[in-house]
Amino acid sequence: MHKKLLIPGPTEVSKEILNEQTRYLIGHREKSFSDLYGGLTDKISKFFQLTDDYKPTVTTASGTLWFDIIGRSIVKEKALACVNGAFSKRCAQTLLSCGKETDILEVEMGKSIKPEMVAEKLATGKYDTLTVCHNETSTGVRSPVAQIGKLVREEYPDIIFAVDAVSSMAGDKTLPSEMNCDIIFGSTQKCFALPPGLAVALVSNRAIERAKNVPNRGAYTDLVDIFEFEKKHQTPFTPNISLLYALDKRMDLLLEETYDNVYKRHLDMANFTQKWANKHFSMFPEAGYESITVSCINNTICKDVKELNQRLAERGYMISGGYGKLADKTFRIGHMGEWTLAGIKDLTLAIDEIWGLQ
Numbered sequence: 561m562h563k564k565l566l567i568p569g570p571t572e573v574s575k576e577i578l579n580e581q582t583r584y585l586i587g588h589r590e591k592s593f594s595d596l597y598g599g600l601t602d603k604i605s606k607f608f609q610l611t612d613d614y615k616p617t618v619t620t621a622s623g624t625l626w627f628d629i630i631g632r633s634i635v636k637e638k639a640l641a642c643v644n645g646a647f648s649k650r651c652a653q654t655l656l657s658c659g660k661e662t663d664i665l666e667v668e669m670g671k672s673i674k675p676e677m678v679a680e681k682l683a684t685g686k687y688d689t690l691t692v693c694h695n696e697t698s699t700g701v702r703s704p705v706a707q708i709g710k711l712v713r714e715e716y717p718d719i720i721f722a723v724d725a726v727s728s729m730a731g732d733k734t735l736p737s738e739m740n741c742d743i744i745f746g747s748t749q750k751c752f753a754l755p756p757g758l759a760v761a762l763v764s765n766r767a768i769e770r771a772k773n774v775p776n777r778g779a780y781t782d783l784v785d786i787f788e789f790e791k792k793h794q795t796p797f798t799p800n801i802s803l804l805y806a807l808d809k810r811m812d813l814l815l816e817e818t819y820d821n822v823y824k825r826h827l828d829m830a831n832f833t834q835k836w837a838n839k840h841f842s843m844f845p846e847a848g849y850e851s852i853t854v855s856c857i858n859n860t861i862c863k864d865v866k867e868l869n870q871r872l873a874e875r876g877y878m879i880s881g882g883y884g885k886l887a888d889k890t891f892r893i894g895h896m897g898e899w900t901l902a903g904i905k906d907l908t909l910a911i912d913e914i915w916g917l918q
């Protein structure tokens with residue numbers, strides 16, 4: 561039996577989207593490709609309400625590629641990487657492994673990054689790049705990126721602010737103009753509800769200009785090259801054309817639903833899940849900073865989540881255990897992409913029945 565995915569990525573993908581990938585291939589230097597890709601990036605610009613200050617791109621690689629792009633094409637002298645979970649830690653480690661000096665501002669798992677913490681570090685004047693994870697999927701914590709971005713914009717205009725929105729873009733609010741960021745990226749297997757393999761990124765002209773002055777940008781990680789090809793509605797290397805067809809369809813559906821309604825649908829699912837979790841368990845993230853695309857719930861009744869998943873599988877569902885050290889202490893429900901409140905209600909009802917929750 562097919563298990564519907566309520567894990568925080570990959571998420572459930574509809575047949576309608578899956579079928580888009582069965583189209584015949586086209587050459588990526590043909591006009592037909594530029595028509596497809598140019599049309600797709602126009603739809604992305606429209607959905608994320610891009611001003612002339614930003615450009616969209618779609619890379620054939622999952623979101624992690626953007627850690628490398630930031631490391632290779634953006635950091636000049638020194639970065640400040642904010643860490644509050646497994647993925648933000650991976651970002652920090654990637655910058656270091658790209659050979660870039662990086663200071664780490666780390667808070668305990670479950671906590672968010674706060675503007676005042678960032679302000680204190682930036683006041684040292686040592687940094688040209690700042691990275692923050694908007695939605696820490698490992699802990700279900702949402703950091704106040706818009707406020708952090710406001711601080712950077714107003715006081716440190718030379719800093720390039722890059723935001724990992726891998727598990728929140730196209731679900732939560734991620735308009736670059738509202739986030740006051742230079743780079744924001746998301747992976748297709750999360751809120752875009754596509755198979756894995758692409759990342760959507762929105763990049764400021766300032767970031768592209770910065771990249772021109774950063775040496776040793778590599779090939780796949782050369783931001784300047786990426787946007788040179790964008791001018792021709794092409795990508796520097798052979799892209800995953802089948803997935804681009806699927807993303808083009810997804811953007812049609814997102815535009816039809818509208819940005820505001822997509823956000824509201826995710827918020828409704830999050831509010832319902834949090835209420836349910838607080839009735840029977842408790843939420844892992846500090847109050848007020850809960851993700852709206854993935855709920856990380858304390859397993860306060862110490863039940864076996866693996867066994868729960870086996871029982872849920874019989875009903876055609878799959879949720880996720882806790883991440884890494886949080887494996888037995890928490891469990892996670894991904895409510896992103898195509899999911900609706902009705903689906904989340906069915907899932908929680910199934911958990912109520914299996915665990916005998918009243």
Ligand SMILES: Cc1ncc(COP(=O)(O)O)c(C=O)c1O
Pocket residue numbers: 569622623624625647648693695696697698724725726727747
């Ligand atoms: C917040 C966050 N950042 C980065 C990543 C890595 O993204 P990908 O697996 O698409 O490379 C993930 C994956 O789950 C994530 O949740």
